[in-house]
Amino acid sequence: MATKPSGSPDSSVEPSPESSLECLGSFVEKENARVKVESRDIEAGEQSQDELDNLVHWDGPDDPRNPMNWSDARKWLIIGLISLSSFNTSLVSTIFAPGVPEVLKEFHTDNSSLASLMVSIYVMGSAVGPLVLTPITEMSGRLPVTHGANILFMIAAIVCASSINISMLIVSRLIMGIASSVPVTVGGGFVADMMPMERRGTAMTIWTVGPLLGFVIGPIFGGYMVENVGWRWTVWLEAIQGGFIVIASLIFLRETYAPTILRREAMKLQKATGQHYRTKFDSERTAGQMLLTSLTRPIKFLFLSPIVLIVSLYSSVTYSYMYILFTTFTDVFENVYGFSPGQAGLGYLGLGMGFCVGQITVGYYSDRHVKKQEKIHGKMKPEHRLPPLVLGCFLVPIGLFWYGWSAQYRLHWIVPIIGTFFIGAGIFYVHLVTQVYLVDSYTLYAASAVSAELALRCVFGATIPLAGTPLYDTLGLGWGNTLLGFIALAFAPTSFFLLKYGESIRTNPKFMPKMT
Known part of the structure; x- marks a missing residue:
């Protein structure tokens, strides 16, 4: 399974020039698939410690987990x-x-x-x-x-x-x-x-x-x-x-909400492997700030x-x-x-x-x-x-x-x-x-x-x-x-x-x- 650094752009979810909201909407519609895990290195200074973050997101067109499919x-x-x-x-x-x-x-x-x-x-x-x-x-x-x-x-x-x-x-x-x-x-x-x-x-x-x-x-x-x-x-x-x-x-x-489905998948993987997993929708903010x-x-x-x-x-x-x-x-x-x-x-x-x-x-x-x-x-x-x-x-x-x-x-x-x-x-x-x-x-x-x-x-x-x-x-x-x-x-x-x-x-x- 291919991996890429955290700083690498993901073309499947890059914002379109029209609107960031439309970009996120197209992500939900077009990103179809079995959950894929991509490894990415966390740059020093961005995190309090050097660690390998695993990014969970859609992969391919036919994953039954995606509500679109x-x-x-x-x-x-x-x-x-x-x-x-x-x-x-x-x-x-x-x-x-x-x-x-x-x-x-x-x-x-x-x-x-x-x-x-x-x-x-x-x-x-x-x-x-x-x-x-x-x-x-x-x-x-x-x-x-x-x-x-x-x-x-x-x-x-x-x-x-x-x-x-x-x-x-x-x-x-x-x-x-x-x-x-x-x-x-x-x-x-x-x-x-x-x-x-x-x-x-x-x-x-x-x-x-x-x-x-x-x-x-x-x-x-x-x-x-x-x-x-x-x-x-x-x-x-x-x-x-x-x-x-x-x-x-x-x-x-x-x-049916894609970010929630992906977050739950990340939690399952984290529990099973002991490693840290995240999604593109995760935030560094506290639960109170997100609420x-x-x-x-x-x-x-x-x-x-x-x-x-x-x-x-x-x-x-x-x-x-x-x-x-x-x-x-x-x-x-x-x-x-x-x-x-x-x-x-x-x-x-x-x-x-x-x-x-x-x-x-x-x-x-x-x-x-x-x-x-x-x-x-x-x-x-x-x-x-x-x-x-x-x-x-x-x-x-x-x-x-x-x-x-x-x-x-x-x-x-x-x-x-x-x-x-x-x-x-x-x-x-x-x-x-x-x-x-x-x-x-x-x-x-x-x-x-x-x-x-x-x-x-x-x-x-x-x-x-x-x-x-x-x-x-x-x-x-x-x-x-x-x-x-x-x-x-x-x-x-x-x-x-x-x-x-x-x-x-x-x-x-x-x-x-x-x-x-």
Whole structure:
């Protein structure tokens, strides 16, 4: 086995001229193989003692240890489990909403602020989680944090379902929200670890079906469950599903993060031989310093990377609109159209159909367009993912205008639901395209980039919907949704801006925050 000095460059992992982040991402994608050990001499003065350091990294194209080389069956099983977990955690945020009046009645209060808080506190927890838990996955690996979050979610759901007062319920829902953020944000990391760029759009599309479908199915289930078995069973359902996911994940999930896999291999070799082994991802810093770096990485992305900030802002605006609809649909369809609580849940079907159509069309288009552009330009670029974003930027305001004025004039109930179909499709285009774009742009640190976006989205989703009911009370459904539509329309130029200038900004060293 060939060896080389530590100072020798390794062409397989040399940074490209475009971006150090892209270089690390290409390392994860292109370095396939059985672990190889290379000896390297440590120069005097660089270490406190002269020793032979053995460098552990990938070798060759076919090593089954590399997640990029796993079988499709294993890859899709993992993506399916993460999507199911994301579905369950997103279901919580909406399945509970129809039962809020029953909760207030059971605990003898009519405080409208408490009613909003019981729903939004979960989203607030989802805003905290990405900044605290998800970055740790880039230090310890995806698996430990994912397992821990799944178990924490299940326990918090059991406590919530058993609540004896509103304070207990609110605190447990906050903890559920914190835990729920992990599968939603780490999902993009799992996909980036296993899928090459030309297949990543389809994989991200399939994964995101879970979290978005949970938002829509929740109110439908919740409305009928509250009518027939009570609000507590909406939470017990989450606990039962959470228990199943914990068991399935412990059995079938595997670590996919390349640096963690290599570090574990180095530890095995060190234990077996007594020699010192390391990886290219190892650092001389202390564990505390590495943890601090991991925790601050999403903040750096959000405030020092214009690309992350731009896509996060628009994604957050559309996300908050989705929650405005979630928190007002029941009132609109009960008061305007005389629906029962169970029937009011059917008002969410327009959004759901929009999500499904968005999933099918973006999934079909994304990877095919990327491959076509590769043939034209000679390489694949993250910006090739962006064209559907343009369509999404216009579908959202069109849907808001349609929904608002048709409900204002009390047209047949199917008419506003058709309007929400366009909103749902537009939201899916925005959310999926921005997430795949971030994953492609920052492959190795995909979890942190997506965490930054999700944290801002959840802050918007937890706060802006609180103004939804006062907005409609003041302006009415017509002008209220028109105002929201014009705000969304004002963000439309960002899609054209990213198409034209995204690559030059993304690869500009001035806008590359230091991630290590």
